[in-house]
Amino acid sequence: MKLVFATHNEHKLNEVQRMLPKEITLLTLDEIGCFEDIPETSNTIEGNAIQKALYIKEKYGYDTFADDTGLEVVALDNAPGVYSARYAGEAKDNEANIDLLLANMKDKQERQAQFKTIFALCLGEDLHTFEGIVRGEITHERKGEGGFGYDAVFLPEGYADTFAQMSADQKNSISHRGRALQKLTAFLREVEIKK
Numbered sequence: 001m002k003l004v005f006a007t008h009n010e011h012k013l014n015e016v017q018r019m020l021p022k023e024i025t026l027l028t029l030d031e032i033g034c035f036e037d038i039p040e041t042s043n044t045i046e047g048n049a050i051q052k053a054l055y056i057k058e059k060y061g062y063d064t065f066a067d068d069t070g071l072e073v074v075a076l077d078n079a080p081g082v083y084s085a086r087y088a089g090e091a092k093d094n095e096a097n098i099d100l101l102l103a104n105m106k107d108k109q110e111r112q113a114q115f116k117t118i119f120a121l122c123l124g125e126d127l128h129t130f131e132g133i134v135r136g137e138i139t140h141e142r143k144g145e146g147g148f149g150y151d152a153v154f155l156p157e158g159y160a161d162t163f164a165q166m167s168a169d170q171k172n173s174i175s176h177r178g179r180a181l182q183k184l185t186a187f188l189r190e191v192e193i194k195k
Helices: 010-019 045-060 094-104 168-174 176-194
Strands: 002-005 025-027 064-073 079-081 112-123 126-138 154-156
Touching (some): 010 025, 010 168, 045 126, 064 176, 079 094, 112 176, 126 176, 168 176
Parallel strands (some): 002 025
Antiparallel strands (some): 126 154
Protein backbone atom coordinates (compact mmCIF):
# COMPACT_ATOMS: atom_id res chain seq x y z
CA MET A 1 0.00 0.00 0.00
CA LYS A 2 1.30 3.46 -0.92
CA LEU A 3 0.27 6.49 1.10
CA VAL A 4 1.29 10.14 1.06
CA PHE A 5 2.05 11.70 4.44
CA ALA A 6 0.98 15.32 4.02
CA THR A 7 3.72 17.14 5.90
CA HIS A 8 6.79 19.22 5.08
CA ASN A 9 8.01 18.72 8.68
CA GLU A 10 11.12 16.51 8.52
CA HIS A 11 10.90 15.66 12.24
CA LYS A 12 7.34 14.35 11.88
CA LEU A 13 8.23 12.50 8.69
CA ASN A 14 11.15 10.68 10.32
CA GLU A 15 9.11 9.89 13.42
CA VAL A 16 6.22 8.43 11.42
CA GLN A 17 8.51 6.47 9.07
CA ARG A 18 10.03 4.74 12.11
CA MET A 19 6.60 3.68 13.36
CA LEU A 20 4.82 2.59 10.16
CA PRO A 21 4.69 -1.12 9.27
CA LYS A 22 7.02 -2.16 6.47
CA GLU A 23 4.16 -3.10 4.13
CA ILE A 24 3.17 0.57 3.85
CA THR A 25 5.26 2.62 1.41
CA LEU A 26 5.36 6.23 2.52
CA LEU A 27 5.48 8.90 -0.16
CA THR A 28 6.62 12.39 0.76
CA LEU A 29 5.14 15.62 -0.53
CA ASP A 30 8.39 16.29 -2.42
CA GLU A 31 8.08 12.90 -4.16
CA ILE A 32 4.62 13.78 -5.51
CA GLY A 33 5.69 17.29 -6.53
CA CYS A 34 3.89 19.20 -3.79
CA PHE A 35 6.15 22.02 -2.66
CA GLU A 36 3.51 24.56 -1.60
CA ASP A 37 2.35 25.19 1.96
CA ILE A 38 -0.83 23.23 2.61
CA PRO A 39 -3.61 25.39 4.10
CA GLU A 40 -4.28 25.03 7.84
CA THR A 41 -7.11 27.49 8.44
CA SER A 42 -9.43 25.48 10.67
CA ASN A 43 -9.93 26.52 14.29
CA THR A 44 -9.67 22.90 15.50
CA ILE A 45 -6.88 20.32 15.47
CA GLU A 46 -9.17 17.76 13.79
CA GLY A 47 -10.26 20.31 11.19
CA ASN A 48 -6.67 21.09 10.20
CA ALA A 49 -5.77 17.40 9.84
CA ILE A 50 -8.82 16.80 7.62
CA GLN A 51 -8.13 19.94 5.58
CA LYS A 52 -4.55 18.87 4.83
CA ALA A 53 -5.48 15.29 3.88
CA LEU A 54 -8.33 16.43 1.60
CA TYR A 55 -6.09 19.02 -0.06
CA ILE A 56 -3.60 16.35 -1.21
CA LYS A 57 -6.30 13.84 -2.17
CA GLU A 58 -8.25 16.40 -4.21
CA LYS A 59 -5.28 18.15 -5.83
CA TYR A 60 -2.91 15.21 -6.40
CA GLY A 61 -5.22 12.17 -6.33
CA TYR A 62 -3.22 10.07 -3.86
CA ASP A 63 -4.52 8.20 -0.85
CA THR A 64 -3.09 10.27 1.94
CA PHE A 65 -2.98 10.95 5.62
CA ALA A 66 -2.19 14.11 7.55
CA ASP A 67 -1.93 15.04 11.18
CA ASP A 68 -2.30 18.07 13.33
CA THR A 69 -1.06 18.29 16.87
CA GLY A 70 -1.65 20.76 19.64
CA LEU A 71 -0.39 21.31 23.16
CA GLU A 72 -3.30 22.12 25.47
CA VAL A 73 -2.34 23.73 28.78
CA VAL A 74 -5.04 23.79 31.47
CA ALA A 75 -3.87 27.03 33.14
CA LEU A 76 -3.89 28.82 29.76
CA ASP A 77 -7.46 27.79 28.86
CA ASN A 78 -6.07 25.00 26.64
CA ALA A 79 -3.78 27.37 24.70
CA PRO A 80 -1.75 27.19 22.56
CA GLY A 81 -3.92 24.36 21.18
CA VAL A 82 -4.54 24.60 17.44
CA TYR A 83 -2.06 27.51 17.29
CA SER A 84 0.83 25.55 18.87
CA ALA A 85 3.19 25.82 15.88
CA ARG A 86 2.50 29.57 15.52
CA TYR A 87 2.20 30.43 19.21
CA ALA A 88 4.94 33.07 19.07
CA GLY A 89 4.20 34.13 15.48
CA GLU A 90 3.99 32.99 11.88
CA ALA A 91 7.70 32.07 11.78
CA LYS A 92 6.88 28.76 13.57
CA ASP A 93 9.99 29.15 15.73
CA ASN A 94 10.14 26.31 18.28
CA GLU A 95 12.44 28.17 20.67
CA ALA A 96 10.33 31.33 20.58
CA ASN A 97 7.20 29.23 21.19
CA ILE A 98 8.79 27.62 24.27
CA ASP A 99 10.01 31.00 25.54
CA LEU A 100 6.49 32.42 25.29
CA LEU A 101 4.94 29.36 26.93
CA LEU A 102 7.37 29.45 29.87
CA ALA A 103 6.79 33.21 30.27
CA ASN A 104 3.02 32.70 30.31
CA MET A 105 3.39 29.86 32.84
CA LYS A 106 5.82 31.73 35.11
CA ASP A 107 3.43 32.32 38.02
CA LYS A 108 1.13 29.34 37.43
CA GLN A 109 0.94 26.59 40.05
CA GLU A 110 -1.33 24.48 37.83
CA ARG A 111 1.04 22.83 35.31
CA GLN A 112 -1.22 20.15 33.78
CA ALA A 113 -1.22 19.85 30.01
CA GLN A 114 -1.82 17.36 27.25
CA PHE A 115 -0.61 16.78 23.72
CA LYS A 116 -3.33 15.84 21.24
CA THR A 117 -2.75 14.48 17.74
CA ILE A 118 -5.41 13.77 15.14
CA PHE A 119 -4.57 11.79 12.00
CA ALA A 120 -6.98 12.16 9.08
CA LEU A 121 -6.84 9.43 6.42
CA CYS A 122 -8.29 9.74 2.92
CA LEU A 123 -8.47 6.21 1.55
CA GLY A 124 -10.41 5.76 -1.66
CA GLU A 125 -13.64 7.71 -1.19
CA ASP A 126 -13.60 7.46 2.60
CA LEU A 127 -12.31 9.75 5.35
CA HIS A 128 -11.29 8.43 8.77
CA THR A 129 -9.80 10.12 11.85
CA PHE A 130 -7.68 8.72 14.68
CA GLU A 131 -6.91 10.49 17.98
CA GLY A 132 -3.96 10.16 20.33
CA ILE A 133 -3.62 11.96 23.67
CA VAL A 134 -0.86 11.95 26.25
CA ARG A 135 -1.27 13.83 29.54
CA GLY A 136 1.49 15.39 31.56
CA GLU A 137 2.73 18.74 32.82
CA ILE A 138 4.79 21.72 31.75
CA THR A 139 8.22 21.92 33.38
CA HIS A 140 9.70 25.18 34.70
CA GLU A 141 12.64 25.02 32.30
CA ARG A 142 13.91 23.13 29.25
CA LYS A 143 15.22 19.63 29.89
CA GLY A 144 16.82 17.47 27.20
CA GLU A 145 18.25 17.91 23.72
CA GLY A 146 16.14 15.49 21.68
CA GLY A 147 12.72 15.76 20.10
CA PHE A 148 11.24 18.94 18.68
CA GLY A 149 8.46 21.43 19.30
CA TYR A 150 7.58 21.58 23.01
CA ASP A 151 9.25 18.26 23.89
CA ALA A 152 11.85 19.89 26.17
CA VAL A 153 9.17 21.33 28.49
CA PHE A 154 6.63 18.47 28.45
CA LEU A 155 6.88 15.84 31.19
CA PRO A 156 4.52 12.93 30.43
CA GLU A 157 2.46 11.52 33.29
CA GLY A 158 4.24 8.73 35.14
CA TYR A 159 7.73 9.54 33.79
CA ALA A 160 10.76 11.35 35.21
CA ASP A 161 12.05 12.51 31.80
CA THR A 162 10.66 15.03 29.35
CA PHE A 163 10.03 13.90 25.79
CA ALA A 164 13.30 15.63 24.83
CA GLN A 165 15.25 13.47 27.32
CA MET A 166 13.84 10.20 25.95
CA SER A 167 15.14 8.11 23.09
CA ALA A 168 13.09 8.36 19.90
CA ASP A 169 11.80 4.81 20.39
CA GLN A 170 10.76 5.43 24.00
CA LYS A 171 8.99 8.66 23.10
CA ASN A 172 7.23 7.10 20.11
CA SER A 173 5.94 4.21 22.24
CA ILE A 174 3.99 6.56 24.56
CA SER A 175 3.52 9.79 22.60
CA HIS A 176 0.29 11.32 21.32
CA ARG A 177 1.47 10.87 17.72
CA GLY A 178 2.51 7.29 18.45
CA ARG A 179 -0.89 6.47 19.98
CA ALA A 180 -2.82 7.99 17.07
CA LEU A 181 -0.53 6.27 14.57
CA GLN A 182 -1.04 2.89 16.26
CA LYS A 183 -4.79 3.26 15.66
CA LEU A 184 -4.19 4.32 12.06
CA THR A 185 -1.84 1.42 11.29
CA ALA A 186 -4.18 -1.11 12.95
CA PHE A 187 -6.94 0.16 10.68
CA LEU A 188 -4.70 -0.07 7.57
CA ARG A 189 -3.74 -3.66 8.46
CA GLU A 190 -7.44 -4.56 8.64
CA VAL A 191 -7.98 -3.00 5.23
CA GLU A 192 -5.10 -5.02 3.78
CA ILE A 193 -6.38 -8.27 5.33
CA LYS A 194 -9.82 -7.76 3.78
CA LYS A 195 -8.37 -7.29 0.26
